[in-house]
Amino acid sequence: MRRLLVLGAGGHGKVVADAASASRKWAVIEFLDDRHPEHGRLEDWKVIARPVDIARVVVADDEVIVGIGDNARRLAIIEELLSRGIKLTVVAHPAAVISPRATLAPGCVVFAGAVINAGTSIGRGCIVNTGAIVDHDCRLDDAVHVAPGSALGGNVRVGRRSWVGIGASVRHGASIGSDTMIGAGAAVVADIGDNVVAVGVPARISTRGDSDRAAE
Template sequence: MKPRCVILGAGGHAKVVLDCLEATQKMEVAAVLDSNPKLWGQEILGIPIRGSDDLLTEIFREGIRLFFVGVGSIRETTVRQKLYEKALTAGLDSFALLHPKAICSPRTQIGKGSLLCAGAVLNVGVVLGQNVIINTGAIVDHDCRIDNHVHIAPGVTLSGSVWVQTGAHVGTGASVRQNIIIGKGAVVGAGAVVVKNVPAGAVVKGIPAR
């Protein structure tokens, strides 16, 4: 019998998570929770949307012990972080999720709740924290460090030894030079080319990013 899990969020990114879970064939999705009451009672990819994340304690009582955050981000990652921490507080645990068509060196470390989407690449020495998204087709090269709750959007390229700190968002198609530090909660705009460190909480865009 496969372990059962609950997905938090019922938007577009949740579909990506569900599709990845289906591809791995290692988990049964028992339910989806979302804060939008208009979605309650509907389905997403055939999975029922039972209600809000306030049901997490009830989910735990039903014997479901695993969860995965199915909310993405286009800027701030705080919603993802709050959901992740709420589920942990309710007694549930998460797990790393790797799409079968991702490429991942065996010499990496991947934290719980982190997602490696189809076509993404993790090279040797990469360390991912918890609740990280490495989205479709993103490349994370050797010895990068990606801290908790970071979102690396589709098509991003991180050169070697980049450090992306907690809660940062690196937008679609951005490129980051080797040895760069992207600070806590910073946002790198789509298509940016980052050639110098980005301070915590900063928003940068353009070529070069500023």
């Protein structure tokens, strides 16, 4: 009986488990969460242990996914799991359309209505969220989050741990650096560097805070 262990029983983890359940790839889906044992269930799934106890609960056939929305935390946990030889999987909702000519590294999740086109390569632990579009020949580095309803044109590059906010659009060929946040609804029409927040149409670097970057 194949089991999927989802690390993180919050809002994002719930959607990961829901997509995994819809895919029918796993007979059992269980969570690990820091709030165990107080947090014993999420919807109809059990929370069985804390993530630090994974070595105690994982068995040979298990597959693991990290269901934590925060890009930096997710990547750190993924790197730790891989260094310990724990096998990470990819969770894709059956209503996502993923080209057989696209590649997804371990630890990625792709939600309902997302489209990933031919020639695209997606690094470890990326989130392609509900209804997001990643067109042809894009390169997403590790732990990128393409939020719901956002769209990347062809040949877009996105650096490690960056976040393309809900409903944002990125013009074909544009590059976004690492640790950058593209605000909700922005239109990226030129390259954006590392470690900035960019908002608006066209997107401009904002001097505002970045409270959303630590969200779930």
